[in-house]
Amino acid sequence: MKQFVLSGCLLFLALVGISINMNGQTKRYPSLNHMALYVVxxxxxxxxxxxxxxxESMPEPFKDGRHSWFKVGDHAQVHIISGATQATTHDKNTHLCFSVPSMADFIKVLQANNVAFEDWPGKVGAINKRVDGVQQIYLRDPDGYWLEINDDKY
Incomplete structure (x- = not known):
């Protein structure tokens, strides 16, 4: 009986210790805070x-006329920073991706603003569909940075 009580106490202490340890844990991986793009x-x-x-624009703390900040999640932003001397060429594999609720509505905005887009292989005006059914397109921002736009519902 004594051994049973001792085992029970040890099990209780172990569980309480695990519970306390789990409640006091911090994140196990880093989270994205911001992405900065250097623009002309x-x-x-x-x-x-x-x-x-x-x-969505958000206030930026510098107020120096060189920055624009955008909210892209609860705790994530895109920072646009002026000062680049020229736009540069980037490989499509290096891109920033945004998900939109409607690909058709987004493409209407692109077309109304004469912004070219393409599929992954590079066919202008085309949409590709990933193996999981998510539609995606690619376009460049004014400084040549590649953007993927998809309709992933995450």
Whole structure:
């Protein structure tokens, strides 16, 4: 009986210890805080990301006329920073991806603003469908950064 009580006490302490330890845990992996893009023309890029891509503007703390900040999640942002001397060429494999609720509605915005898009292989005006059924397109921002737009419902 004594051994049973001792085993029970040890099990209880182990469970309480695990519970306390689990409740005090911090994140086990890093989370995305922000992505910064260095651009030639802040006004043009701000208009693009706000009015074409549809990102939500947010106050930026510097108030120096060189930054625009956009909210892209509960704790994530895109920072646009002016000062680049020229737009650069980037490989499509290096891209930023946004999900939209309706690919058709998003494409209407692109077409109304004469913004070209393509599928992954590069066919202009085409949409590709991933093996999981998610539609995706690719386009470049004013500084040549590649963006993927998809309709993943996450």
């Amino acid at each position: 023309n802040l006004e043009r890029s701000t208009i693009f990301y706000r009015d074409i891509i549809g990102l």
